[in-house]
Amino acid sequence: MNAALVGLAAGMALAFAGWFGGFGAFVVVAVLGAVGWGVGWYSGHGRSRDFFERGERRRR
Template structure:
């Protein structure tokens, strides 16, 4: 599935949550979507737990 389709589905889910549940439901769906996205990237191996705790200078040195 392409990222465009995934983005469209996420946008539709947020739209339905905002329409039927109000702004609070919109924020809840957006927050849970972000948590799910990070968890999925972590399980796929694209992220490591240490990436969240490194200092900004450490990340620059690692990329060089």
């Protein structure tokens, strides 16, 4: 699955949550999606320090 398809699925999930559940459900889905992304990223890379160092390398 490429990034565009994942973004589409996430956007649709947030839209459905916002439409049917209101703003509270929208926020819950967004937060849980961010937590899921973080867990997936951490399990794939192994070190959380790499995430922060990657941003610092771009600024230099």
